[in-house]
Amino acid sequence: MSLLVVGSVAFDAVETPFGKREKILGGSATHFSLSASFFTDVRVVAVVGDDFGEEEMSVFRERGVNTDDLERVPGGKTFFWRGRYDFDLNTAHTLDTQLNVFADFRPKLSDQSRAARMVFLGNIQPELQLGVREQVRGAELVALDTMDYWIESVPEQVKAVVSSVDVCIINDAEARRLAGEPNLIRAARKILSWGPRALVVKRGEYGAAMFTPDTYFAIPAYPLESVFDPTGAGDTFAGGFMGYLAGHEQVDDATLRRAIIFGSVMASFNVEEFGTERVRRLTHDEINRRFRDFKRMTHFEEIPFERAARTTQ
């Protein structure tokens, strides 16, 4: 298999100014794998409870996502998150978190999972990420996501796992906090000095940026007139990014740049409806159309300024 994701599979209850859903499929591994499935074969390592039924499983199956390593705990309940977004949709207010079976999650990788060419460590406890990292030593490319909560509570663990991966995919505020540096460019340089070959910074409505030791790439977000539910946008971005990379033999700078665009395209679809609703029925044509839109909205001709003759200099 080409791509493996370790993360959460969950039920979400989401309320936004535009509507609400009581119990929908969510979780980092869910959003990631559905997004990546448009580009490559993807395999999920996660845990669910007895309440995770056929309806939820069919979402993965329809997208060809391999769930052989999706552990089911008898008598257990699936991770549940309830959140609310206010009018600006920028901040998720957590109203309830029930870890349930996720509290004792110890990722179990089958031989097939350990043989993955690329691996994404979704936002889980950094020690668990590090444990998985050690089981996939042969992987060509390992990436991770993390969050403020871990950066604040176990910064040294986060630093250890960041140092062990190839690509770090986090948001703007997390990058600044992780590096302890308010300037993003300096924060990026510091994080790269720990080991990763690339830092991808998610900036929500402002787009995304990628830092490597000697290049910088940045793009705006796809302009959307209505954002419905931002839940899972970051994981959907990572899924498009990693999925696109996994479909390519070579991961050079040009491929990484296109991967950022495809990640952004996928995230732009994700936020248009609740949960996984929009991504589930996406088509490759829709994806490529929005990819071409990105080219149109960022293109300019490279014609330097030549001053015409004039009186004053």
Place this chain on the structure above:
Amino acid sequence: MSLLVVGSVAFDAVETPFGKREKILGGSATHFSLSASFFTDVRVVAVVGDDFGEEEMSVFRERGVNTDDLERVPGGKTFFWRGRYDFDLNTAHTLDTQLNVFADFRPKLSDQSRAARMVFLGNIQPELQLGVREQVRGAELVALDTMDYWIESVPEQVKAVVSSVDVCIINDAEARRLAGEPNLIRAARKILSWGPRALVVKRGEYGAAMFTPDTYFAIPAYPLESVFDPTGAGDTFAGGFMGYLAGHEQVDDATLRRAIIFGSVMASFNVEEFGTERVRRLTHDEINRRFRDFKRMTHFEEIPFERAARTTQ
């Protein structure tokens, strides 16, 4: 003359985490005209007091900025602003504002000024902007800037002057507030419906975007490891943007896009040192080098995704 700016010429006292200056040259018309002077001939309509001396005048002279319409009020004092930036440099905290001669500023345009091909209405009282707008009816392109203060206190006046110009150059929060719409894309559509052919949105460290009735263009900001003093960045951006346009016969979409880049380039230099210090000693080579950097940092190849054959669809 090709380009006219009406705005403030001021003394600033600025304190940032990196240092302070007690009395330096500032004001919207100052930053705008110095920036524009690298691209075209520019003329300033503003007012100063007796305290505005030879040293300050020489800054304009050295950049070839025409100050024939810079009114000097005998016995008056020049507009003075004192501000402080905290560690993140995003917000200017105003500590003192002394309008002085600026309180009674009534822009007086000579015949030469009224004949300008392009005009920038810097951030002054909207009624004054409208008065100037009416005096330059023959101008090919008129742009304006405004600020939260006017949008809140005299929204109808702001709307009237916005409706009368060709290009509106404001920041992100101002665009949302002006339109009364939290989604920027919808806000832009609403503002364009009032009349302007383009809305340019300044996003600080996140770059800039341009909306026209049928196109969208967005770029990130130039990545800077140290921002020293953001004062005047918006006017410096507008100066580069309008200056570049004024140097061209045709203002089509491709020219507008390059103008956004040159505006961003100029703003990126402005914030590297206090006040006008960095822009004053800029060279065209430095400008063009950073313009090319923008191309490098936003470029990606337009290769849509083609799925390789695989077992599951």
